[in-house]
Amino acid sequence: MAGPVLPYGRQTIEDDDIAAVVEALRADFLTTGPTVEAFETAFAETVGARHAVACANGTAALHLAMLALDVQPGEVVIAPSITFLATANCARYVGAEVVFADVDPLSGLMTPQTLAEALARVSGRKLRAVLPVHLRGDAADLPGLAALANDAGAVLVEDAPHALGTTMTYGNVAERVGDARHSAMATFSFHPVKTIATGEGGMVTTNDAALADRLRTMRSHGMIRPEGADPWWYEMPEPGFNYRLPDILCALGLSQLAKLPRFAARRRALAKAYDAALAPLAPMVRIAARPAWSDPVLHLMCVLIDFQAAGLSRRQVVERLREYGVGTQVHYIPVHRQPYYRERYGELELPGAEGWYAHCLSLPLYPGMADGDVQKVADALKAVLGV
Template sequence: MGAGPFLPYGRQDIDADDIAAVVEALGADFLTTGPRVEAFEQAFAAAVGAPHAVACANGTAALHLSMLALGIGPGDRVAVPSVTFLATANCARFVGAEVIFTDVDPDTGLMTPATLAEALERAGPGPVRAVLPVHLRGDVADLAGLARIARQAGAVLVEDAPHALGSRADFGDGDQPVGNGRWSRAATFSFHPVKTIATGEGGMVTTADADVAARLRRLRSHGMERTPGADPWLYEMREPGFNYRLPDILCALGQSQLKRLPAFATRRRALAARYADALAPLAPHVRLATTPGWSRPVLHLLTVLIDFEALGRGRRPVVEALAAEGIGTQVHYIPVHAQPYYVGRYGPLDLPGAAAWYRRCLSLPLFPAMADADVDRVVAALSRALGLD
């Protein structure tokens, strides 16, 4: 085992104020569907500059609700990058739509206007209702360019943004926070423990469209709606929804964590900068994933691209060597188009950018409680594991 405590690739950071917020919520009248839900939504909307924010059970629920709220269903198609978590593609299948997998830039892992255009041409004629760019690691996809291609196809953008809370981008119209609705119809977030803020499980959808927000709120609670002035017990359901609510207890934690977002962002950026300096001597065999010029990320993942083949090393022995020194890593992600379900549904696809990304990527520890010395320890261990020391 290494010379220090085990460093996972990511973990939550909970302090005394977070615990106090949850304890206070536990002593309140509502454990769920109470005032802390709306308070968290309002604080989150303000944090990302969005007119509306709708809390829900988790990031997958946020994606599913977005598809439902936009009326996407059987006969429709949704474009998704292959380098992402399963939920991005699965949310289309949840509503009966088909998935068009796009390739990604091999050095950023992001969907690009060129890979989206290629995927739409490959897919041929038919309705494309939504394009779901993923802000992988926290770097922002080219929303301006993707929005242009999507409009030409008659589709809207839905940002899959669980990695990108606090990230910003400038596409020539000023610095904009991810999730403010400038380029997309909706943006989805996750508060899983390894994300930038944590509620245990939890998600959020932001939108500038009041009608979409209203439908999201109905659909997260079984489709129920109440008419002002009607009998107090009366509710009506015009379409079925789901139990995708986020409890007050978790919203209390989320609101407390949100107050810490500026500090989290500052620390993540400082750690990323230290990694950049520490990894520089390992070039060209090891380098950070590329940050596009427009992206101002708060990185959720610290992903390096390693030329395992040139080094004569397999990824698994490197992962195991790092684990033996108390350093956790992860691979983000196995290309979704290669999963058995999707191969069975759509056949094999040749997406060279996704293949190149997957072949080289490895995520190293990154979380706010890390010390500067932890970064040096990780890089030194990686150098040893790769035979570069």
């Protein structure tokens, strides 16, 4: 049974990507050069935003967003519990407190209902931002979430690393994740398992020129160059960070971004194949629920498995799938369970997050998969679960 193991995600790097990096290595600027701006411009055009600011990684993008909003110690940021650690941690980096929102147990997404419940736990403190996560690649209900946030005096910052290329239709209006129509900013990651890869890298998109300027200042030590000053002169009104993305990686990003339509089409085709291949395994295996408004480019193929009905633990399923050459991952352990947050905020009852975590498993999904790989995964699941 054993052979090469299909990972849950993997970059697709081709000869022209390598050539783009080699060309950048031979150029005058390895960092802080013209390729950075070229990548930012192309990315903004791709997602339909006015501005895009490149940075070191997706976590830096979230941190920069908090800095750009000038979130202060003691203020509150709401984040869903089903997400990667960075969504909550970015608030703590600036001294803000986190209120964890529950999620829909079938989709893993924050909803207006779970946000409303989280808002009730803000308890009179100043709420600055709400951070919906476009989990797996499916878009959250941005109009519904934005309306609640606005009524509470806060703004949305979309945590969108999973959703590059995703489109959605709210009402009759077609939109793109990253266009920031409903949010102050949207953040992205270019980690190797994401839709496009730069090794490490991130981006923040916004339609607010002042926010874009502040993002650029804070990603480079907080330095500014006053108009009319000597050419070597710089000033630092407040400390920033070294969150720059080098030209070398931006060259790779530009090459990858040009392939986004092909990558998106392949991910959609694989997702459709999974729909058919996994249908016979229902109800023991169900694909994560998809909102009606969302047409995702999935980063993750998440399924919900009734481990109890199968008489197996998740660990047993993971280990046996690996024997069949199928790698998996879990997205995510609820962040409110982490020791740091449990110590800070105590035990929380978030049944949707617990329900999602109890059943979720991420199956292989990446453009380099062969046509037969989806059926290989489905057959392995069938054998392991005894469906």
